[in-house]
Amino acid sequence: MGHWALITPLSPPVLQFQSPVSSPQSQNMPTTTWNRHHILSLADFTTTEYDTVLQTAASFQEVLSRRTKKVPTLQGQVVANLFFESSTRTRSSFELAAKRLSADTLNFAAATSSMTKGETILDTAKTYLAMGTDIMVVRHREAGVPNAIAAEMDRLGVRVSVLNAGDGQHEHPSQALLDLFTICTLIDPASPRLELLKGKKIAIVGDILHSRVARSNIWSLIASGAEVHLAAPPTLLPKLFAEYISEELGVRSQELSSHFPTPPLFLHWQLEPALQDADFVMTLRLQKERMTAHLLPSLREYHQLFGITRTELQLCKPNVKVLHPGPVNRGVEISSELMDDPEFSLIQSQVTSGIAVRMALLYLLGSGKA
Template identity: 75%
Template sequence: MNQSWTRHHILSLANFSEVEYDTVLQTASSFREVLSHGTKKVPPLQGQVVANLFFEPSTRTRSSFELSAKRLSADILNFTPGSSSLSKGETILDTAKTYLAMGADIMVIRHKQAGVPAAIAREMDRLQTGVSILNAGDGQHEHPSQALLDLFTICSFLDSDRPRLEVLKGKKIAIVGDILHSRVARSNIWSLSAAGVDLHLAGPPTLLPEYFADMGNVTLHWHLEPALQDADFVMTLRLQKERMTSNLLPSLREYHQRYGITRDRLKICHPDVGILHPGPVNRGVELSSDLMDDPRLSLISQQVTSGVAIRMALLYLLGTRK
């Protein structure tokens, strides 16, 4: 399944090739097929150790990676910063080396500062450990596995038997919300641009700076309607409530009035539009509650299911490359 895979770490999607995207999508599709037949475990990573080093809280992503590693029969080490030696002065690199000494083969790393997974990857390479690093979200940089599961969800919606990059070519996708602070948006911009999508970003001027126009084949909008017009998919981003205290937004109510996705607003989209959200959703802010629960429009539950298949694929491709 992974003959074309040579990547040792997954830190960013900025330089992913079309072949790599399709390898991930096809591998995830194979695992989804296996899991759909009731198989709880497959043996590819038996004897390997996956260390989840989450220096920043994240219940969903961490649970998804943990379940994916278990499905692949790997042994799992979990790191919790609150009860760790970090509070006693240990550095992040020293923490990583501790898990290296315990036999970690793959480290899944999440951190509030951009660049931490890359720094650990450089140290592991310098020491010639053979350990692979998978970025599970770093600051305002990237969140590769979330963008890949979004990609897999959309491609599977268009062709469930053979999800691949080319089915997205020419489709219009709108990403709406707090683009400025979103690592999910940055990773999605790289993956969707690589697929040849007609990509539109929409949000308040304070949360959508003009420099995003330089990131890929994107069109920026500070009004929602042009972004939604004839859109095939709409991806909303979680609005963090602390943005109001930093004067980036007047109020959540006003944000919903101007940028919230409602059933009425979707009338100008493609008739078969699909709605995505990385979660957790602030109901009635980014998305009206009734849309979230509408199985004809919402792909949010499919995103969660896709997350396990995609993360199994990523761990498998890194783990069996050795």
């Protein structure tokens, strides 16, 4: 076991605008200034940005509890879901979030698109731009594709925002933000905020090497001041991972470091020390489709050594909660019994939180285009 202190890069210059609150249905929406034109990574998110997302999502969570769940916030705008990779939860969640905001939606499917005839990714994006798209939600199996589309939109000088819905082994910002929202609303439903996790011990267990969710969660949890413990077999959590993380994070912004000291990140190649007195446990799916080598002896052995059951949770705090981004390999990363146990599992809450959080992200990006 070892630990590394992590730091975050300064935020780059970004477009600034004031988020409007115009409709009676959204009169409880917090008025705030959002300075980010694209959401591609959480590595440079500030404390203020995290809290803005959490508070805005809390307002939309309240909207979703009403009989009428739709608000006209993004009426007249077009959200294009460009999913070059298969997805159920993320795609459906973004589509429903856009419709709840009264936006028009366009859904792209690579298998039935002109890409099968040789069209490039950027040409596809420009086709949707020509249709009047305001926000592009992009998912791709290769890292960097959302960034490339965002760079092309900026080069063209258009006011189109790009939201990364998961790219390769890079990041999955909206998943980490909904995980953060799920945890923070559990602690304080009325006022979810980043500082609630300061000093909490959070264990992330599973296929960390291939997980874009893990990378985004590391950035958000480090920013909160939580103590983050990673646990996996050495083949799924190599020592070089810590060096990679340190390089990615760069230099912590003054705003972040003034609120929270740089916390440690712990790496474990055994499960027990990661779970000891943990407040929350995040399990990750074994991503066999991204494994280029035989990294595990068997799924049975993995479950015996790193699977989460009620027995393993006895090492944690009595009120520990378990999360999983889905889809779940039942009986591998987590037992079916534990997954369906509302006393410990937050998995269904994560799915529900995802709609409010993605509404918040689309709202924050789209309100400046009104």
